Amino acid sequence: VSDIASDLVLRGWAVDPAAGREGPAELAVRDGVLERVTWLAGDDAHGIDDRGTLILPGLVDMHAHFREPGNEDAETVATGQAAAAHGGFTTVAVMPNTTPAIDDPSVVARVRAAAVASGSPVRVLVHGAVTVGRGGETLAPLGELAEAGVAGFSDDGSPVHAAALLRNALAYAGALGLPIIDHPEDPSLTKGAEASEGYVASVLGLKGWPVAGEAGAVARAIAVLSDTVADVPGAHLHLTHVSTAASLAHVRAAKAAGLPVTCDVTPHHIAFTDEWIAGARRWAWEALDADGAARDPWTDGALVAAPFDASLRVNPPLRSAVEAAACLAALADGTADAIATDHAPHTEVDKHVEFGWAINGISGIELALPIVLAAVDAGRVPLARVVEAMTTGPARILGERQGVKPGLREGAPADLVVVDRAATWTVAPERLLSKGRNTPLLGRELRGVVRLTLAGGRVAYSAD
Amino acid sequence: VTAEADRGAAASSGAVTAVPADVPAVDAPPQTQPVPWPHLHLLDVDGLTRPQLELVMGTTDAMREVLSRPIPKVPALRGTNVTILFYEASTRTRVSFEVAAKNLSCDVVNIAAASSSVSKGESLVDTVRTIEALGADMLVMRHAVSGAPYLAAEVFGGSVLNGGDGWHAHPSQALLDLYTLRSRMPGGSLEGRKIVILGDALHSRVARSNIWTLTAMGADLWICGPSTLLRGFEAWAARGAAGRRFTVTSDIDAALKDADAVMALRIQKERMASGLLPSLREYAARYGLTRERLRAAKPDVIVMHPGPMNEGVEIAADVAVDPRSVITAQVTNGVAVRMALLYLLAGARHHGGNA
Numbered sequence: 001v002s003d004i005a006s007d008l009v010l011r012g013w014a015v016d017p018a019a020g021r022e023g024p025a026e027l028a029v030r031d032g033v034l035e036r037v038t039w040l041a042g043d044d045a046h047g048i049d050d051r052g053t054l055i056l057p058g059l060v061d062m063h064a065h066f067r068e069p070g071n072e073d074a075e076t077v078a079t080g081q082a083a084a085a086h087g088g089f090t091t092v093a094v095m096p097n098t099t100p101a102i103d104d105p106s107v108v109a110r111v112r113a114a115a116v117a118s119g120s121p122v123r124v125l126v127h128g129a130v131t132v133g134r135g136g137e138t139l140a141p142l143g144e145l146a147e148a149g150v151a152g153f154s155d156d157g158s159p160v161h162a163a164a165l166l167r168n169a170l171a172y173a174g175a176l177g178l179p180i181i182d183h184p185e186d187p188s189l190t191k192g193a194e195a196s197e198g199y200v201a202s203v204l205g206l207k208g209w210p211v212a213g214e215a216g217a218v219a220r221a222i223a224v225l226s227d228t229v230a231d232v233p234g235a236h237l238h239l240t241h242v243s244t245a246a247s248l249a250h251v252r253a254a255k256a257a258g259l260p261v262t263c264d265v266t267p268h269h270i271a272f273t274d275e276w277i278a279g280a281r282r283w284a285w286e287a288l289d290a291d292g293a294a295r296d297p298w299t300d301g302a303l304v305a306a307p308f309d310a311s312l313r314v315n316p317p318l319r320s321a322v323e324a325a326a327c328l329a330a331l332a333d334g335t336a337d338a339i340a341t342d343h344a345p346h347t348e349v350d351k352h353v354e355f356g357w358a359i360n361g362i363s364g365i366e367l368a369l370p371i372v373l374a375a376v377d378a379g380r381v382p383l384a385r386v387v388e389a390m391t392t393g394p395a396r397i398l399g400e401r402q403g404v405k406p407g408l409r410e411g412a413p414a415d416l417v418v419v420d421r422a423a424t425w426t427v428a429p430e431r432l433l434s435k436g437r438n439t440p441l442l443g444r445e446l447r448g449v450v451r452l453t454l455a456g457g458r459v460a461y462s463a464d
Numbered sequence: 465v466t467a468e469a470d471r472g473a474a475a476s477s478g479a480v481t482a483v484p485a486d487v488p489a490v491d492a493p494p495q496t497q498p499v500p501w502p503h504l505h506l507l508d509v510d511g512l513t514r515p516q517l518e519l520v521m522g523t524t525d526a527m528r529e530v531l532s533r534p535i536p537k538v539p540a541l542r543g544t545n546v547t548i549l550f551y552e553a554s555t556r557t558r559v560s561f562e563v564a565a566k567n568l569s570c571d572v573v574n575i576a577a578a579s580s581s582v583s584k585g586e587s588l589v590d591t592v593r594t595i596e597a598l599g600a601d602m603l604v605m606r607h608a609v610s611g612a613p614y615l616a617a618e619v620f621g622g623s624v625l626n627g628g629d630g631w632h633a634h635p636s637q638a639l640l641d642l643y644t645l646r647s648r649m650p651g652g653s654l655e656g657r658k659i660v661i662l663g664d665a666l667h668s669r670v671a672r673s674n675i676w677t678l679t680a681m682g683a684d685l686w687i688c689g690p691s692t693l694l695r696g697f698e699a700w701a702a703r704g705a706a707g708r709r710f711t712v713t714s715d716i717d718a719a720l721k722d723a724d725a726v727m728a729l730r731i732q733k734e735r736m737a738s739g740l741l742p743s744l745r746e747y748a749a750r751y752g753l754t755r756e757r758l759r760a761a762k763p764d765v766i767v768m769h770p771g772p773m774n775e776g777v778e779i780a781a782d783v784a785v786d787p788r789s790v791i792t793a794q795v796t797n798g799v800a801v802r803m804a805l806l807y808l809l810a811g812a813r814h815h816g817g818n819a
Contacts (some may be wrong), residue, residue: 194610199703202696203510205610205631205672298510299707307508307617308611352589354609355631 001030003121003459005414009301010452012418014039017388018407024048027055027416032457034414048413052422056387057406058090058415061339062394063156063181063240063264065364066092066124068114069107070099074433075345077111078118083343084106084436085122085453085460087366088417091395091404093125096134099158103129103140105148112149121458125151125355127404129265130169137162139169146176151398152437153354154181156240157315160216161187163224176233179262179397181238182221184247185316189213194356196317200274203298204307206356209253209317222254222261229260237418238397239263241342243450245326246351252335260398262341264389265327267371270360274318276440277355284324285378294321304366310351310358311440331389332381338394339386341368363436373421377447413457423449471771476783490526490803491538494811501808503623505617508633509676510706517642517680523804524643524797530567531800541568541810547600549591551577551607551625556771556795557627557636561604565803573600602809605629610669623809631667637770638673640801642681644794645725655682660719662753663729663778664693666740670770671729675700686711688719689729689751693739716751717760722801725766728753728779744777754780758788766790 007030014025014037021290028036040048067081075083077094086091096102096112102111108126128145132138134155153173160166160182170180180412195201197208218239223433225237242248242263254261273284273294279451280287280302287302289295297303312318319327330336344361351358364371372386391406398404408416426445429437453461501519503511512520530538546565550558558574565572572793574593586594588607595603601622605613610630617624628634645659646652659678665671665687678685691714701712713719720726735741758765767779767789775781786793 197696199696199699202700203672205629205633205669207631296703296707298703298705306614308614310615346638349587352615353587354615355609355611356609 005029005454005457005459006031009311010055010418011048012055013048013050014055014408015384015387016057016408017384017392018405018409021414022050022366022384025055029414032266032413034408034410034412036417037408037410043077050383050421052343052420054419056088056217056417056419057391057408058417058453059088059369060091060394060398060404061089061341061343061365061400062093062196062338062404064092064094064293064343065345065361067096067345068095068098069110069267074347074350075191075437077104077124078120079433079435080343081120081122081124082461083366083432085120085455086450088369088419088450088453089122089365090415090417090453090460091123091125091146092365093127093151093398095154095156095454096129101129101134101437102126103132103134105144108145108148108150110454121455121460123404123455125156125398125404127152127156129153129158130155130180131165136165137164139172141258142169142172142176146178147284147355147401150178152181152238154183154240156181156183159183159187163220164258165222166221167228170235170237173230174228174232177399177401178235179236179238181240184214184221184239185243186217189216193317194313195277196319196323198274198275198320199294200320211244211246211323214242214244215234218242218247218250222250222259224261225261228274229357230395235260241266241269241316241329242336242338243269243319244323248326248330248335252330253297255335256346262337263335263350264338265336265366266340266342266370268314269316269319270324270328270331270375271371272312272318272440273321273324275302275321277307277309278311279305279307281305281440281444283374283378284321285328285375285380287321288325292322292325305362308355309440310353310355311362311438313355313360314362315359315360318320326390328375328380332385336389337397339368339372339389340394341365343434345434346438361438362440363432363434363438366432366434367427367439367441367446369419372447373448384413415456416454417450418452420449420451421447423447425449433460468626490523490530490540490807493542494542494807494814496708501812504809504812506625506805506809507613507617507626507674509638512677512680515622517677520639520801520804521643523808525801527800527803527807530803531796532698532726537567537569539569540807541565541570541686542630543600544570545573545599545642546570546571546602546604546806546809547575547595548627549575549577549595549603549605552628554606554628556798557606559626560795560798561802564742564799565806567803568622568806570806588612588615589619592620596621602806623813625805625809628669631672632667632669633673634669634799635673636802638677639805640798641674641727641768641770642677642796643797643801644768644790645766647660647797649724650792654678656684657724658684658686658722659725659727660686660688660723661727661729662716663689663751664731664735665689665697666693666695667732668729669782674727675705675710679705679710686713687711688716690714690741690747693735701774713730716757720757720760723761723765725768726753726758726761727768727770729770731774732774748777749766752778752780753783755783755786764788768794770794
């Protein structure tokens with residue numbers, strides 16, 4: 001195969017969470033194998049710092065939507081893989097809210113076949129549905145799905161409505177060694193909601209999605225988990241796209257109590273805020289005043305874009321700068337185990353409509369790394385912690401059985417990404433490989449350009 | 465109610481004669497003279513400065529003068545195609561815009577969403593592009609979803625005038641309310657005047673737009689209603705409208721005490737089904753605007769309602785027709801304000817205004 005990565009020598013600032021190490025390094029790749037990793041010191045390291053070329057293990061996204069089968073006009077497995085590679089990701093776990101839902105081994109096989117047929121070396125893992133048709137009524141054949149190799153179970157897009165069903169799912173999946181990935185939401189509090197409840201939603205006349213709609217569901221799920229582990233020690237609850245300080249406080253307490261709970265945060269919930277719906281575009285950490293309160297975009301000149309951009313409609317909704325700061329703090333202190341993109345590509349037909357009628361989701365897998373690097377640049381979270389949350393963090397949740405072992409290991413197939421951290425690029429539709437151009441960052445200059453992505457020893461993306 | 469009926473009140477306050485110097489002579493088309501109005505669209509009132517609000521008021525005075533003529537019509541916007549696209553049922557706002565446009569000699573096309581291709585599932589973007597291709601210069605639209613006029617403005621080549629979007633904004637209503645209040649207040653000033661908006665603020669675009677305009681004019685604004693219908697407003701009041709503070713309370717007695725004006729909002733029956741209110745009867749008993757409650761207000765308190773009214777619920781029937789009620793004057797002033805807005809927006813087009 002012509003795309004085998006051969007005879008490459010890479011020099012830069014390497015970060016390897018698996019080895020607990022970062023610093024100047026030289027890596028040699030031959031015939032698809034990472035042949036040599038040399039950590040440099042003294043004169044050999046001259047001119048290499050963490051502001052230039054970064055060499056990272058291939059990134060892992062445990063939560064993306066590739067829309068196949070059923071919505072191939074929004075994304076296919078092939079375009080999703082291309083977009084992932086462009087974003088530096090070499091392993092992506094896709095969610096089962098397809099049409100039909102991935103609630104049967106035959107659908108798992110179909111997604112897998114598409115991933116092979118594309119010719120892309122980006123590895124696609126598959127999450128199975130918790131309930132049949134994601135209907136929230138009866139358990140999907142979790143055992144058969146496990147045998148088919150799913151990475152976890154989720155009804156993402158919806159919560160597992162009934163606590164009794166969640167309890168059964170945690171027990172059944174736990175015995176199979178697989179996590180339940182819950183989308184925490186209490187629909188009685190969020191029906192028809194358009195934006196996070198609070199100042200911005202009040203001013204814009206958007207129906208509010210209250211913090212309690214998430215935090216209550218998180219607390220309930222953790223309580224159910226607590227009961228379940230007594231019977232099934234292997235039970236594992238993962239809470240995805242957690243977006244509020246109150247939810248994260250529940251997770252922090254549950255972890256302190258030793259419960260098998262993990263969670264992820266998304267790039268958009270740490271970096272974007274609800275004031276973007278009003279027309280602001282500053283990063284979340286720039287929207288805080290000296291006391292840590294959210295600034296008022298109506299008084300400080302921050303409203304620079306037209307309001308009600310439907311690309312900002314997402315579930316859970318973009319929160320205030322205070323909630324975003326809590327998500328970033330949870331990432332920094334390890335309460336959030338992973339950064340997941342919740343890559344949600346959509347068509348113009350579904351997105352270029354009235355804000356409240358737009359389908360939820362942000363196309364994000366190609367922009368995740370530049371967004372989190374902006375948080376690193378701002379001094380909000382260390383680089384090593386971000387890389388961990390995008391590699392070994394999600395890999396631990398997905399499990400060894402999936403064979404996901406991010407790291408810069410000599411003798412292993414080269415699986416890494418080379419990023420020019422100093423370079424900038426302007427986000428434009430024609431530069432995105434995803435079919436979903438539904439991002440509020442179109443037209444924005446971002447810092448951080450992926451130069452090369454190697455997956456399983458093959459070139460998945462090359463800028464040159 | 466005709467313009468005649470209300471003219472006396474407005475004239476006695478001096479409003480009609482006090483046309484500022486920078487207000488154009490509205491008989492002439494706006495392209496013949498510079499109009500100091502920068503906005504191509506009117507989508508919200510949050511960005512309007514006090515001088516811009518004053519310009520709308522002054523231009524409305526000029527339109528009131530037109531309305532007082534035996535033939536209340538000027539050729540100012542002759543040949544301008546105004547398309548009125550309403551996705552929600554409305555009588556007074558739609559007719560008010562239509563009358564306003566016709567008084568300025570516009571050609572008017574009315575589209576009711578239920579009878580157009582909208583009911584066949586056509587997107588707003590496609591509908592607006594079609595309206596533009598059919599020759600519309602200005603688009604007046606009403607929509608049930610907050611922010612929808614911004615989407616229309618993104619694709620429409622002419623001016624978009626928001627006739628009410630979801631819970632978000634109702635600019636022409638807020639401006640006619642402002643005009644009506646000024647014409648009734650001694651000296652025409654709202655500075656320090658206690659104005660109460662009473663009722664379902666949560667679902668009200670009228671309340672939201674009035675928060676911006678009334679605080680901009682220096683009013684002491686109070687928002688009062690059951691706490692379930694004020695959700696989120698405390699967060700807003702704490703910051704104020706662009707920093708201009710207002711008060712939110714569920715205590716109707718505190719709100720009405722010494723009030724200079726009270727605006728009752730319409731209560732929708734759906735609010736009971738969604739559990740926000742126990743019953744209409746309880747609402748009427750606790751928050752209905754009655755003569756007895758009005759005793760706490762100033763003796764010459766101004767009573768307003770954006771319509772349509774549920775008499776006996778948010779406002780007692782006798783209060784609605786009380787001499788202190790200006791509800792019919794609001795309707796008449798609505799035509800004049802909408803004439804002013806159409807005129808100013810047309811002028812901005814001819815003089816290179818921005819969005």
